[in-house]
Amino acid sequence: MWLWSRLHTWSSLACTVFLLLLCLTGLPLIFHDELGDLLGHAIAAPDLPPGTPPADLDAVVAAAQAQRPGEVVQYLIWEEDPAILRLSLAPSPSASPDALTTVLVDARTGRVLGEPRDREGFLYWMLRLHTDLFAGIPGKLFLGGMGLLFLLAIVSGAVLYGPFARHGGFGAVRRGRSARLRWLDRHNILGVVTLSWALVVGATGVVNTLAEQVLAVWRADQLAAMTAPWRGQDPVAAPGSVQAAVDAARAAAPGRQPFFVAWPQTMFTSGHHYGVYLRGDTPLTHRLFIPALVEAETGVLTDLRPMPWYVQALLLSQPLHFGDYGGLPLKLAWAVLDLVTIVVLGSGLWLWWAGRRGGTR
Template sequence: MAPGQLRRAGAARSGLRTWSRLHTWSSLVCTLFLLLLCLTGLPLIFHEEIGHWTGSEVEAPAMPSGTPRADLDAVVAAAMAQRPGEVVQYLIWEEDPDILRLSMAPSPTAPPTALTTVLVDARTARVLAEPRDREGFLYWMLRLHADLFLGIPGKLFLGVMGLLFVLAIVSGAVLYGPFARHGRFGTVRRGRSARLRWLDLHNILGVVTLSWALVVGATGVVNTLAEQVIALWRIDQLAEMIAPWKGQPPVAAPGSVQAAVTAAMAAAPGQEPFFVAWPQTMFTSPHHYGVFLRGDRPVTHRLLTPALVDAETGRLAALRAPPWYVQALLLSQPLHFGDYGGMPLKLAWGVLDLVTIVVLGSGLWLWLRRRREGRA
């Protein structure tokens, strides 16, 4: 072999050793946490179906098709009568169009932990239930999956684990490249040790799930930054939108929420309301209703456009599409859980989640087996 070829071969081997170290240690650091995320994420993929099966999902009573919607002010009045002395912070349109979710709190500035949910029939303005959102199997799974019960520090920690997972995926693909180029893609070497067979299976399953794992890992990292993204939007775009009202006192008694929603929808044809934030909450100003609109088609259903409506006069004050970093967050959430394509996509997400559990578990077993063989 010529000297130049020897140098190139040596550089290639050195590069592969570096990638091998990156793959080994990035995988080892994040594997146990990724296993936890995969195990807790599996029931969350099917959270709606589990809710219906356990009876925790509230369903609206059957009514003739085309039954008109109740006035939103009547809906708000029903919720406030259900919980006297409390105020509404948010009004949310559920996936079931016949149900409206209202978040009640002791005051407009109360923290999220103080919120209580009231579900109201969107057609009759009758209270359906007060679901207990902070208990039950799915609540514990969500908290474990989202922040390990540690709040924002837990989310940021899981975000770092997600970045290591992405590094492990990329480095694993680089290491498998030379093996596949020799025509051995998908090969499971039989007649050899159990460790070699599991190594081949680990590599094959890792390559098969590579694209999905990258998408889920990357979107999971983005989701851990939700609070930071919202804070950036508040000091950036929201601050510009409410600048003319800076220094004005908070609205003491907000006016008609129905008028606010009507004004926002008139300014954005082809969009429908997703949620309304009352004045003094984190998604608006002390002087405005924040009406968040979304597209009425599957492609645009996850993209939100905030509209600020003067809470005293009911007139539109500002309407602006959110910046790219908010759009990235909004798109990452449905991609992460696969809940935008119905049951077929959920099943695909569930199968790929199970395969990823096998990949993570086999990788940990291979490392432990190799250490034992090295000591022997």
């Protein structure tokens, strides 16, 4: 038990400050959509009669490009609100994600609704602190390491609490003893009660920090195999109809709807294809995408295959990490558990500091 005690103490101390930061910044992110509406960041589409047909996607693209002259579309994304389409534009087809600007277009009329302020404000700062500490990929990998230490602290804490619980002490707070001992019991109880949730959130958080690496493996493996016949050819200079590409992909995968379209030369396709990413309509398949590659010049579907298991694990981890599966009730449960974890982390720091002071005296 001495080894487990040392593992628990030092793995906890190494990550606690950063875990407190992640819990504090993650709390408002659980309610990202609701806070966005409250802060006035949301851009709504006008009410139209039910059954209004969708606009032609080529007209939608033209409207977005007219809003941002001289820029080209890299991505077309279907929002959760079916009346809104999100288009990401950049100065060139292969420009980095940092150069992207966003234009929202009414999916039914093809009219521009506005340009959301995605990279400013309270929620943006919370998101950047939570995901990468404003340090990019190195920041994400560092937080991933802290997440691994957090998982080690959880497991070692459960092992240490096991003998106490087996002897009838589960859930007990020993009275008549020192304040530190009573807080130790409370710390242990809260830690064990939130054990499963903390493991899920910690593990999914670690997976999310590896998003760039996971996608890089997929591009080098499966995407490279799907686009091998076009390797070495010059990229398409003027892509054809995006509406035709989406129609071809939907015809090849009945029952699935488009989630986003990647233009040629972006990271989710090749220099010769539209990448049309389709999803299902169940809570599970809604999160799992199937990429369909459509030749940008001819509109002919060339390949369609499910994502490999490691990309699917990433896709499932992202919404699970923020409790974004079951609507507002699950978000509220996530928030309560987040607050309890803050108490566990804070009490752990206090217990360690109080123990050192007691040992010195």
